[in-house]
Amino acid sequence: MKRREFLKLFGVGVAVISLSDMLPRIMKGKDLVRPPGALVEDALNAVCIRCARCAQVCPTGAIVLAGLSDGFKELGTPRIDALKGPCERVQGRCERQAKCAEICPTGAILQVDRRALKMGSAIINADRCIAWSGGSCLVCYEVCPVQGAISLIDEARPIFHADICVGCGRCVYACPAQPKALSLSPKGERRPSSA
Amino acid sequence: MSRAQLVRAVRLSLPIFTLAAIVLGPVFHLVYGSICTIGIGSITLACPLGFLQVSLASRSIILGLLVPVAVTLAFTILLGRAFCGWICPAGDLMQRFGEAGLPRKASGLRLMNFVEQNSTRLVLLGSVLVASAVFRYPAFCVVCPIGIICRNVISLFQYGSVGLDLLFIPVIAALELGLAPWCSHICPLGMTLRILGQKSPLVPIVDRAKCIGCSICTKVCNMKVALLQTSNAEDCSKCMECSLRCPTKAIGWRKRTEL
Numbered sequence: 001m002k003r004r005e006f007l008k009l010f011g012v013g014v015a016v017i018s019l020s021d022m023l024p025r026i027m028k029g030k031d032l033v034r035p036p037g038a039l040v041e042d043a044l045n046a047v048c049i050r051c052a053r054c055a056q057v058c059p060t061g062a063i064v065l066a067g068l069s070d071g072f073k074e075l076g077t078p079r080i081d082a083l084k085g086p087c088e089r090v091q092g093r094c095e096r097q098a099k100c101a102e103i104c105p106t107g108a109i110l111q112v113d114r115r116a117l118k119m120g121s122a123i124i125n126a127d128r129c130i131a132w133s134g135g136s137c138l139v140c141y142e143v144c145p146v147q148g149a150i151s152l153i154d155e156a157r158p159i160f161h162a163d164i165c166v167g168c169g170r171c172v173y174a175c176p177a178q179p180k181a182l183s184l185s186p187k188g189e190r191r192p193s194s195a
Numbered sequence: 196m197s198r199a200q201l202v203r204a205v206r207l208s209l210p211i212f213t214l215a216a217i218v219l220g221p222v223f224h225l226v227y228g229s230i231c232t233i234g235i236g237s238i239t240l241a242c243p244l245g246f247l248q249v250s251l252a253s254r255s256i257i258l259g260l261l262v263p264v265a266v267t268l269a270f271t272i273l274l275g276r277a278f279c280g281w282i283c284p285a286g287d288l289m290q291r292f293g294e295a296g297l298p299r300k301a302s303g304l305r306l307m308n309f310v311e312q313n314s315t316r317l318v319l320l321g322s323v324l325v326a327s328a329v330f331r332y333p334a335f336c337v338v339c340p341i342g343i344i345c346r347n348v349i350s351l352f353q354y355g356s357v358g359l360d361l362l363f364i365p366v367i368a369a370l371e372l373g374l375a376p377w378c379s380h381i382c383p384l385g386m387t388l389r390i391l392g393q394k395s396p397l398v399p400i401v402d403r404a405k406c407i408g409c410s411i412c413t414k415v416c417n418m419k420v421a422l423l424q425t426s427n428a429e430d431c432s433k434c435m436e437c438s439l440r441c442p443t444k445a446i447g448w449r450k451r452t453e454l
Contacts, residue, residue, distance in 0.1 A: 009314055013322040020326035020334040046252035046331045049245045049260070050342055051232035052349045056221045065346050067358035073330075075337040075360055076346050084354065105232045105241065105259045106249055 029071030032079040033120045033167060033186045035063055035100045036089040037112040040191045048108040050076030054100035059093040060085030062169065063100060078109070080119065082169030082184040089114050090168045091145035110192050120167030120186040122149075124160050128181035131157045140171035140182060162188055199439035206434060210284040217345060218352035229345030230282070231336070232263060239263040243271070244320075244387045245342075248333035251324055268391060275395030276388045279378055280417065280432030285340035285364070286378045286385075290417060292368040293376030312379070312419075316386040323383050335383050338363045379419040379430055393429040397448060399437050405445035412437035412446060422446070 029041070035054055038044050055063040055078055062085035066074040078100065080087055088094045101109040122140075130137035141158050144150045149165040150158050167189065172182040196204070213230070220226025220235075227234040232241045241263035250256055271278070279286050326334035336342055343364060347357045371377055378385050401412070401422055412422045416437055418430040438446035 005311070005314070009318045012315060013318045013325075016319060016322035016334075017326045017329070020323075020330055024330065024332070042331060043253065046333075047249050047255075047257065049231050049242070049249050049257075049333065050336050050346065051228045051245075052346050053228040053232065053234075055353065056227060056349060061353060064354065065350060065358070068360050068362075072337060073332045076342060103227060105228070105239065105263065106257045107259055 024071065024073040027068060027072035029074045031186050032066060032070055032074065033184050034191065035078050035080060035109050036087055036098050036117050036119055037101045037110040038078070038191055039108055039110070040193050043194055044077060044108050045073045047106050048077045049106050051105065052076070053103045053105065054078045054109060057099045057103050059099060060088055062087050080169060080184065082172035086170035086173040087119065087168045089117060090166055112192060116190070117166050118188060118190040120184055120189045121162035121165040122160055122167065122169070122171050123183050123185050124158065125181050125183070128177050128179060129158070130177050130181070137176060139174050139176055143170045143174045145170060202435050202439060206281055207287065209281050213282055214284055214344070214348050218348055229349060230341050231345065232260070238266060240267045242384065243267055243391060244384045245333060245336055247324060248327040248336055251328035252331050252333055271388050271392040273395060274397055274433065275392035275429065275431060276385060276418070277433040278388060279385050280434040283341060284344045289340060289368060289371065289377035290379070293371035293380070295372070316380065319381060320383040320386045338367070339384065340364050340367065341384065376419070378417065378432070389429050397433060398428045398431055399446050400449050402445045402447060405443045407443055409442060411440055411442065415440050
Protein backbone atom coordinates (compact mmCIF):
# COMPACT_ATOMS: atom_id res chain seq x y z
CA MET A 1 0.00 0.00 0.00
CA LYS A 2 1.23 3.43 -0.87
CA ARG A 3 2.18 5.74 1.96
CA ARG A 4 -0.33 8.30 0.74
CA GLU A 5 -3.15 5.75 0.80
CA PHE A 6 -2.19 4.64 4.26
CA LEU A 7 -2.32 8.22 5.51
CA LYS A 8 -5.78 8.72 3.99
CA LEU A 9 -7.08 5.55 5.60
CA PHE A 10 -5.57 6.58 8.91
CA GLY A 11 -7.29 9.95 8.52
CA VAL A 12 -10.66 8.30 7.89
CA GLY A 13 -10.28 6.17 11.02
CA VAL A 14 -9.21 9.08 13.20
CA ALA A 15 -12.09 11.21 11.85
CA VAL A 16 -14.73 8.57 12.64
CA ILE A 17 -13.39 7.85 16.11
CA SER A 18 -12.96 11.50 17.09
CA LEU A 19 -16.43 12.39 15.76
CA SER A 20 -17.89 9.55 17.86
CA ASP A 21 -16.21 11.13 20.87
CA MET A 22 -16.98 14.77 20.05
CA LEU A 23 -20.64 14.57 19.04
CA PRO A 24 -21.84 13.24 22.43
CA ARG A 25 -19.86 16.04 24.09
CA ILE A 26 -21.47 18.68 21.89
CA MET A 27 -24.95 17.17 22.14
CA LYS A 28 -24.94 16.30 25.83
CA GLY A 29 -27.48 13.96 27.35
CA LYS A 30 -30.42 15.49 29.16
CA ASP A 31 -31.99 14.10 32.31
CA LEU A 32 -34.53 11.73 30.82
CA VAL A 33 -37.28 9.76 32.50
CA ARG A 34 -36.79 6.20 31.32
CA PRO A 35 -39.24 3.29 30.99
CA PRO A 36 -39.85 1.13 34.09
CA GLY A 37 -36.91 -1.23 34.65
CA ALA A 38 -34.55 0.58 32.25
CA LEU A 39 -30.88 0.02 33.11
CA VAL A 40 -28.82 2.86 34.56
CA GLU A 41 -28.01 5.54 32.01
CA ASP A 42 -24.55 4.39 30.85
CA ALA A 43 -25.61 0.75 30.56
CA LEU A 44 -28.83 1.66 28.76
CA ASN A 45 -27.05 3.82 26.17
CA ALA A 46 -24.56 1.00 25.60
CA VAL A 47 -26.90 -1.95 25.30
CA CYS A 48 -30.02 -0.48 23.66
CA ILE A 49 -30.06 -1.38 19.94
CA ARG A 50 -32.52 1.47 19.17
CA CYS A 51 -35.10 -0.84 17.58
CA ALA A 52 -38.14 1.05 18.94
CA ARG A 53 -40.03 -2.11 19.92
CA CYS A 54 -40.75 -0.75 23.40
CA ALA A 55 -42.32 2.39 21.93
CA GLN A 56 -44.45 0.23 19.65
CA VAL A 57 -45.91 -1.94 22.41
CA CYS A 58 -46.42 0.68 25.12
CA PRO A 59 -50.21 0.57 25.61
CA THR A 60 -50.48 4.25 26.53
CA GLY A 61 -47.94 5.58 24.04
CA ALA A 62 -45.90 6.96 26.95
CA ILE A 63 -42.63 5.69 25.48
CA VAL A 64 -41.15 7.94 22.81
CA LEU A 65 -37.71 7.76 21.22
CA ALA A 66 -35.08 10.22 22.38
CA GLY A 67 -34.29 12.79 19.71
CA LEU A 68 -31.27 14.95 18.95
CA SER A 69 -32.18 17.45 21.65
CA ASP A 70 -32.03 14.63 24.23
CA GLY A 71 -28.38 13.93 23.42
CA PHE A 72 -26.33 12.20 20.72
CA LYS A 73 -25.54 9.07 22.70
CA GLU A 74 -29.18 8.87 23.73
CA LEU A 75 -30.50 9.11 20.17
CA GLY A 76 -33.18 6.49 19.52
CA THR A 77 -33.31 5.19 23.09
CA PRO A 78 -36.69 5.07 24.86
CA ARG A 79 -37.85 7.76 27.22
CA ILE A 80 -41.13 8.45 28.97
CA ASP A 81 -43.06 11.46 27.74
CA ALA A 82 -45.87 11.88 30.25
CA LEU A 83 -47.62 14.30 27.91
CA LYS A 84 -48.18 11.39 25.49
CA GLY A 85 -49.43 9.04 28.20
CA PRO A 86 -48.76 7.72 31.70
CA CYS A 87 -46.75 4.59 32.53
CA GLU A 88 -49.20 1.90 33.65
CA ARG A 89 -46.65 -0.40 35.25
CA VAL A 90 -47.84 0.60 38.73
CA GLN A 91 -51.50 0.46 37.92
CA GLY A 92 -53.27 -0.43 34.70
CA ARG A 93 -52.49 -2.56 31.67
CA CYS A 94 -48.89 -3.37 32.61
CA GLU A 95 -49.55 -4.32 36.23
CA ARG A 96 -48.72 -7.98 35.65
CA GLN A 97 -45.80 -7.40 33.30
CA ALA A 98 -44.15 -4.39 31.77
CA LYS A 99 -44.78 -4.84 28.03
CA CYS A 100 -41.68 -2.78 27.16
CA ALA A 101 -39.44 -5.04 29.24
CA GLU A 102 -41.11 -8.12 27.82
CA ILE A 103 -40.37 -7.18 24.18
CA CYS A 104 -36.91 -5.65 24.67
CA PRO A 105 -34.48 -7.95 22.81
CA THR A 106 -31.30 -6.74 24.49
CA GLY A 107 -32.21 -6.56 28.17
CA ALA A 108 -31.93 -2.77 28.19
CA ILE A 109 -35.29 -2.76 29.99
CA LEU A 110 -35.76 -5.41 32.69
CA GLN A 111 -38.85 -6.67 34.50
CA VAL A 112 -38.58 -5.19 37.95
CA ASP A 113 -40.98 -5.65 40.85
CA ARG A 114 -43.57 -2.94 40.45
CA ARG A 115 -43.57 -2.34 44.19
CA ALA A 116 -39.88 -1.43 43.95
CA LEU A 117 -40.42 0.86 40.98
CA LYS A 118 -39.02 4.39 41.02
CA MET A 119 -38.76 6.11 37.64
CA GLY A 120 -38.54 9.61 39.04
CA SER A 121 -40.99 12.06 40.52
CA ALA A 122 -43.61 14.62 39.58
CA ILE A 123 -42.82 18.28 40.17
CA ILE A 124 -45.48 20.92 40.71
CA ASN A 125 -45.31 24.50 39.51
CA ALA A 126 -47.77 26.10 41.98
CA ASP A 127 -48.12 29.27 39.88
CA ARG A 128 -49.80 27.30 37.14
CA CYS A 129 -51.80 25.01 39.44
CA ILE A 130 -55.55 25.57 39.36
CA ALA A 131 -55.99 24.53 43.01
CA TRP A 132 -53.12 26.69 44.23
CA SER A 133 -54.55 29.63 42.27
CA GLY A 134 -57.79 29.36 44.19
CA GLY A 135 -59.76 27.20 41.78
CA SER A 136 -61.21 23.82 42.59
CA CYS A 137 -59.27 20.99 40.99
CA LEU A 138 -58.10 17.72 42.54
CA VAL A 139 -57.44 15.76 39.34
CA CYS A 140 -53.83 14.86 40.24
CA TYR A 141 -54.84 13.68 43.68
CA GLU A 142 -57.67 11.58 42.26
CA VAL A 143 -55.63 9.81 39.54
CA CYS A 144 -52.54 9.13 41.67
CA PRO A 145 -52.09 5.35 42.12
CA VAL A 146 -49.58 5.66 44.94
CA GLN A 147 -50.87 6.16 48.46
CA GLY A 148 -49.24 9.16 50.08
CA ALA A 149 -47.46 10.54 47.03
CA ILE A 150 -49.84 13.49 46.95
CA SER A 151 -51.41 14.91 50.09
CA LEU A 152 -53.82 17.80 50.45
CA ILE A 153 -53.64 20.98 52.47
CA ASP A 154 -57.08 22.07 53.69
CA GLU A 155 -58.51 19.33 51.46
CA ALA A 156 -57.97 21.64 48.51
CA ARG A 157 -54.33 22.17 47.52
CA PRO A 158 -52.00 19.32 46.52
CA ILE A 159 -48.55 18.79 48.02
CA PHE A 160 -46.17 16.40 46.23
CA HIS A 161 -43.92 14.01 48.12
CA ALA A 162 -41.04 13.20 45.77
CA ASP A 163 -39.74 10.39 47.98
CA ILE A 164 -43.02 8.46 47.76
CA CYS A 165 -43.95 9.36 44.16
CA VAL A 166 -42.77 6.67 41.70
CA GLY A 167 -42.86 8.93 38.66
CA CYS A 168 -45.53 7.14 36.63
CA GLY A 169 -46.67 10.44 35.15
CA ARG A 170 -50.38 9.80 35.59
CA CYS A 171 -50.93 13.18 37.27
CA VAL A 172 -48.84 14.99 34.66
CA TYR A 173 -50.87 13.44 31.87
CA ALA A 174 -54.18 14.25 33.58
CA CYS A 175 -53.36 17.77 34.78
CA PRO A 176 -55.97 20.04 33.15
CA ALA A 177 -54.07 23.31 33.65
CA GLN A 178 -52.87 25.09 30.50
CA PRO A 179 -49.90 25.09 30.45
CA LYS A 180 -49.47 22.02 32.65
CA ALA A 181 -48.71 22.67 36.29
CA LEU A 182 -46.95 19.32 36.58
CA SER A 183 -43.85 17.89 34.99
CA LEU A 184 -41.98 14.63 35.34
CA SER A 185 -38.36 14.46 36.41
CA PRO A 186 -36.01 11.48 36.82
CA LYS A 187 -35.04 12.87 40.25
CA GLY A 188 -34.76 10.09 42.80
CA GLU A 189 -34.97 7.31 40.20
CA ARG A 190 -33.78 3.80 41.04
CA ARG A 191 -32.63 1.71 38.12
CA PRO A 192 -31.01 -1.73 37.76
CA SER A 193 -27.29 -1.51 36.97
CA SER A 194 -27.14 -4.64 34.79
CA ALA A 195 -28.93 -7.84 33.87
CA MET B 196 -44.61 -4.70 -18.60
CA SER B 197 -41.38 -6.48 -19.39
CA ARG B 198 -39.80 -8.90 -17.02
CA ALA B 199 -37.03 -6.41 -16.24
CA GLN B 200 -39.55 -3.72 -15.38
CA LEU B 201 -41.50 -6.10 -13.17
CA VAL B 202 -38.41 -7.19 -11.24
CA ARG B 203 -37.38 -3.55 -10.80
CA ALA B 204 -40.86 -2.54 -9.62
CA VAL B 205 -40.86 -5.32 -7.02
CA ARG B 206 -37.34 -4.49 -5.93
CA LEU B 207 -38.03 -0.79 -5.50
CA SER B 208 -41.37 -1.28 -3.73
CA LEU B 209 -40.24 -3.96 -1.26
CA PRO B 210 -38.52 -1.42 1.03
CA ILE B 211 -41.78 0.57 1.15
CA PHE B 212 -43.72 -2.60 1.99
CA THR B 213 -41.16 -3.35 4.69
CA LEU B 214 -41.68 0.08 6.24
CA ALA B 215 -45.45 -0.38 6.00
CA ALA B 216 -45.11 -3.75 7.76
CA ILE B 217 -43.03 -2.10 10.47
CA VAL B 218 -45.62 0.56 11.27
CA LEU B 219 -48.71 -1.60 10.79
CA GLY B 220 -47.25 -4.83 12.20
CA PRO B 221 -47.96 -4.13 15.87
CA VAL B 222 -51.56 -3.17 15.05
CA PHE B 223 -52.16 -6.72 13.83
CA HIS B 224 -49.80 -8.31 16.40
CA LEU B 225 -47.70 -9.65 13.52
CA VAL B 226 -44.50 -7.65 13.21
CA TYR B 227 -42.62 -5.90 15.99
CA GLY B 228 -39.60 -3.65 15.86
CA SER B 229 -37.66 -1.87 13.17
CA ILE B 230 -35.21 -3.51 10.77
CA CYS B 231 -32.63 -3.31 13.60
CA THR B 232 -34.42 -6.14 15.43
CA ILE B 233 -37.54 -7.28 13.65
CA GLY B 234 -39.87 -9.98 14.88
CA ILE B 235 -42.14 -11.54 12.28
CA GLY B 236 -44.44 -13.98 14.03
CA SER B 237 -42.13 -16.19 16.06
CA ILE B 238 -39.05 -15.52 13.92
CA THR B 239 -36.81 -12.64 14.93
CA LEU B 240 -33.96 -11.20 12.92
CA ALA B 241 -31.37 -8.81 14.29
CA CYS B 242 -28.87 -6.54 12.65
CA PRO B 243 -25.43 -8.20 12.91
CA LEU B 244 -23.66 -4.83 13.03
CA GLY B 245 -26.03 -3.57 15.73
CA PHE B 246 -25.35 -6.75 17.72
CA LEU B 247 -21.57 -6.24 17.42
CA GLN B 248 -21.84 -2.61 18.49
CA VAL B 249 -24.05 -3.10 21.54
CA SER B 250 -22.01 -6.13 22.59
CA LEU B 251 -18.79 -4.12 22.38
CA ALA B 252 -20.35 -1.05 24.00
CA SER B 253 -21.77 -3.03 26.92
CA ARG B 254 -18.73 -5.35 26.96
CA SER B 255 -20.94 -8.39 27.16
CA ILE B 256 -22.60 -10.78 24.76
CA ILE B 257 -26.26 -9.89 24.45
CA LEU B 258 -27.83 -13.31 24.88
CA GLY B 259 -31.27 -12.22 23.73
CA LEU B 260 -29.85 -11.31 20.33
CA LEU B 261 -27.88 -14.51 19.71
CA VAL B 262 -30.66 -16.47 18.00
CA PRO B 263 -31.97 -13.47 15.97
CA VAL B 264 -28.43 -12.74 14.76
CA ALA B 265 -27.91 -16.39 13.88
CA VAL B 266 -31.08 -16.29 11.74
CA THR B 267 -29.79 -13.18 9.94
CA LEU B 268 -26.41 -14.86 9.54
CA ALA B 269 -28.03 -17.90 7.91
CA PHE B 270 -29.86 -15.67 5.41
CA THR B 271 -26.68 -13.71 4.72
CA ILE B 272 -24.52 -16.79 4.17
CA LEU B 273 -27.11 -17.97 1.67
CA LEU B 274 -28.05 -14.72 -0.03
CA GLY B 275 -25.07 -12.41 0.49
CA ARG B 276 -26.00 -8.74 0.24
CA ALA B 277 -29.52 -9.39 -1.08
CA PHE B 278 -30.81 -7.29 1.85
CA CYS B 279 -29.06 -4.27 0.31
CA GLY B 280 -30.78 -4.69 -3.02
CA TRP B 281 -34.25 -5.70 -1.92
CA ILE B 282 -35.06 -4.58 1.64
CA CYS B 283 -32.86 -1.64 2.70
CA PRO B 284 -35.03 1.51 2.70
CA ALA B 285 -32.08 3.90 2.54
CA GLY B 286 -29.77 2.29 0.00
CA ASP B 287 -31.27 3.27 -3.31
CA LEU B 288 -31.57 6.92 -2.27
CA MET B 289 -28.08 7.11 -0.77
CA GLN B 290 -26.44 5.31 -3.69
CA ARG B 291 -28.08 7.53 -6.28
CA PHE B 292 -26.97 10.61 -4.40
CA GLY B 293 -23.40 9.36 -4.09
CA GLU B 294 -23.30 8.57 -7.78
CA ALA B 295 -24.42 12.10 -8.57
CA GLY B 296 -20.96 13.21 -7.46
CA LEU B 297 -19.18 10.76 -9.72
CA PRO B 298 -18.33 13.23 -12.53
CA ARG B 299 -16.13 15.06 -10.05
CA LYS B 300 -13.89 12.04 -10.05
CA ALA B 301 -11.83 13.63 -12.79
CA SER B 302 -11.00 16.64 -10.67
CA GLY B 303 -9.43 14.39 -8.09
CA LEU B 304 -11.45 15.85 -5.25
CA ARG B 305 -12.93 12.57 -4.21
CA LEU B 306 -11.02 10.87 -1.46
CA MET B 307 -11.91 7.42 -2.72
CA ASN B 308 -10.03 7.90 -5.98
CA PHE B 309 -6.81 7.27 -4.18
CA VAL B 310 -7.87 4.64 -1.76
CA GLU B 311 -8.95 1.16 -2.46
CA GLN B 312 -12.67 0.63 -1.94
CA ASN B 313 -12.34 -2.34 0.39
CA SER B 314 -9.63 -1.03 2.66
CA THR B 315 -11.59 2.18 3.19
CA ARG B 316 -14.75 0.28 4.09
CA LEU B 317 -12.83 -1.99 6.39
CA VAL B 318 -11.28 1.00 8.16
CA LEU B 319 -14.71 2.66 8.48
CA LEU B 320 -16.26 -0.51 9.90
CA GLY B 321 -13.34 -1.05 12.25
CA SER B 322 -13.42 2.55 13.50
CA VAL B 323 -17.14 2.32 14.21
CA LEU B 324 -16.56 -0.83 16.27
CA VAL B 325 -13.59 0.66 18.12
CA ALA B 326 -15.62 3.82 18.84
CA SER B 327 -18.52 1.73 20.18
CA ALA B 328 -16.22 -0.16 22.53
CA VAL B 329 -14.34 2.92 23.74
CA PHE B 330 -17.19 5.42 24.07
CA ARG B 331 -19.76 2.88 25.27
CA TYR B 332 -22.57 3.43 22.79
CA PRO B 333 -23.42 1.95 19.38
CA ALA B 334 -21.66 4.67 17.40
CA PHE B 335 -23.09 3.79 14.00
CA CYS B 336 -26.64 2.85 15.13
CA VAL B 337 -27.36 6.44 16.18
CA VAL B 338 -26.67 7.77 12.66
CA CYS B 339 -27.49 4.63 10.64
CA PRO B 340 -29.78 5.74 7.78
CA ILE B 341 -31.80 2.52 8.08
CA GLY B 342 -32.34 2.98 11.81
CA ILE B 343 -33.17 6.67 11.41
CA ILE B 344 -35.74 5.96 8.69
CA CYS B 345 -37.34 3.14 10.70
CA ARG B 346 -37.49 5.10 13.95
CA ASN B 347 -38.95 8.12 12.21
CA VAL B 348 -41.66 6.24 10.32
CA ILE B 349 -42.63 4.58 13.62
CA SER B 350 -42.70 7.96 15.34
CA LEU B 351 -44.60 9.51 12.43
CA PHE B 352 -47.19 6.76 12.57
CA GLN B 353 -47.56 6.84 16.35
CA TYR B 354 -47.32 10.53 17.14
CA GLY B 355 -47.49 12.27 13.77
CA SER B 356 -44.05 13.79 14.28
CA VAL B 357 -40.53 13.18 13.07
CA GLY B 358 -37.22 13.93 14.75
CA LEU B 359 -34.31 16.18 13.85
CA ASP B 360 -32.15 13.08 13.47
CA LEU B 361 -33.64 12.81 9.96
CA LEU B 362 -31.21 15.62 9.10
CA PHE B 363 -28.34 13.15 9.38
CA ILE B 364 -29.46 11.61 6.11
CA PRO B 365 -28.84 14.73 3.96
CA VAL B 366 -25.65 15.40 5.96
CA ILE B 367 -24.33 11.94 5.17
CA ALA B 368 -25.51 12.32 1.58
CA ALA B 369 -23.57 15.58 1.31
CA LEU B 370 -20.44 13.86 2.62
CA GLU B 371 -20.92 11.22 -0.01
CA LEU B 372 -20.43 13.77 -2.78
CA GLY B 373 -16.87 14.23 -1.61
CA LEU B 374 -16.27 10.60 -0.80
CA ALA B 375 -18.01 7.93 -2.82
CA PRO B 376 -21.36 6.21 -3.34
CA TRP B 377 -22.76 4.86 -0.08
CA CYS B 378 -23.74 1.22 -0.59
CA SER B 379 -20.76 0.11 -2.61
CA HIS B 380 -18.04 2.19 -0.96
CA ILE B 381 -19.01 3.31 2.55
CA CYS B 382 -21.92 1.57 4.33
CA PRO B 383 -20.56 -0.30 7.38
CA LEU B 384 -23.60 -2.59 7.44
CA GLY B 385 -23.12 -3.39 3.75
CA MET B 386 -19.48 -4.22 4.52
CA THR B 387 -20.56 -6.46 7.40
CA LEU B 388 -23.00 -8.31 5.14
CA ARG B 389 -20.33 -8.56 2.47
CA ILE B 390 -17.92 -10.20 4.88
CA LEU B 391 -20.55 -12.56 6.28
CA GLY B 392 -22.02 -13.41 2.88
CA GLN B 393 -18.88 -13.62 0.78
CA LYS B 394 -19.40 -17.34 0.22
CA SER B 395 -22.98 -16.88 -0.95
CA PRO B 396 -23.71 -19.44 -3.68
CA LEU B 397 -26.03 -16.98 -5.44
CA VAL B 398 -23.83 -14.95 -7.82
CA PRO B 399 -24.14 -13.70 -11.38
CA ILE B 400 -21.95 -15.65 -13.76
CA VAL B 401 -21.10 -14.59 -17.28
CA ASP B 402 -21.28 -17.18 -20.01
CA ARG B 403 -18.16 -16.23 -21.96
CA ALA B 404 -19.43 -17.99 -25.08
CA LYS B 405 -22.45 -15.68 -25.28
CA CYS B 406 -20.81 -12.50 -23.97
CA ILE B 407 -20.09 -9.83 -26.59
CA GLY B 408 -18.12 -7.66 -24.18
CA CYS B 409 -20.48 -4.68 -24.28
CA SER B 410 -20.01 -4.14 -20.50
CA ILE B 411 -23.61 -3.01 -20.02
CA CYS B 412 -23.66 -5.27 -16.93
CA THR B 413 -20.91 -3.21 -15.31
CA LYS B 414 -22.60 0.08 -16.16
CA VAL B 415 -25.98 -0.90 -14.72
CA CYS B 416 -24.64 -2.59 -11.58
CA ASN B 417 -25.94 -0.88 -8.44
CA MET B 418 -22.94 -2.11 -6.48
CA LYS B 419 -20.26 -1.24 -9.05
CA VAL B 420 -19.25 -4.85 -9.51
CA ALA B 421 -17.10 -5.09 -12.64
CA LEU B 422 -18.51 -8.43 -13.69
CA LEU B 423 -16.36 -8.76 -16.80
CA GLN B 424 -13.08 -8.03 -15.12
CA THR B 425 -13.51 -9.95 -11.93
CA SER B 426 -15.23 -12.94 -10.46
CA ASN B 427 -15.22 -11.01 -7.18
CA ALA B 428 -18.97 -10.40 -6.82
CA GLU B 429 -19.18 -10.29 -3.01
CA ASP B 430 -20.85 -6.89 -3.19
CA CYS B 431 -23.60 -8.18 -5.51
CA SER B 432 -26.96 -7.18 -4.07
CA LYS B 433 -28.84 -9.65 -6.32
CA CYS B 434 -30.71 -6.77 -7.94
CA MET B 435 -30.62 -8.72 -11.22
CA GLU B 436 -30.16 -5.61 -13.36
CA CYS B 437 -27.14 -7.17 -15.10
CA SER B 438 -28.81 -10.41 -16.10
CA LEU B 439 -32.05 -8.71 -17.13
CA ARG B 440 -30.38 -6.04 -19.23
CA CYS B 441 -27.71 -8.22 -20.86
CA PRO B 442 -28.44 -8.04 -24.63
CA THR B 443 -27.34 -11.63 -25.23
CA LYS B 444 -28.68 -13.11 -22.00
CA ALA B 445 -25.19 -14.23 -21.15
CA ILE B 446 -25.56 -13.74 -17.38
CA GLY B 447 -27.04 -16.48 -15.29
CA TRP B 448 -27.59 -17.07 -11.59
CA ARG B 449 -25.86 -20.24 -10.80
CA LYS B 450 -24.03 -21.79 -7.97
CA ARG B 451 -20.54 -20.49 -7.57
CA THR B 452 -19.29 -24.07 -7.50
CA GLU B 453 -20.03 -24.40 -11.22
CA LEU B 454 -17.27 -21.90 -11.96
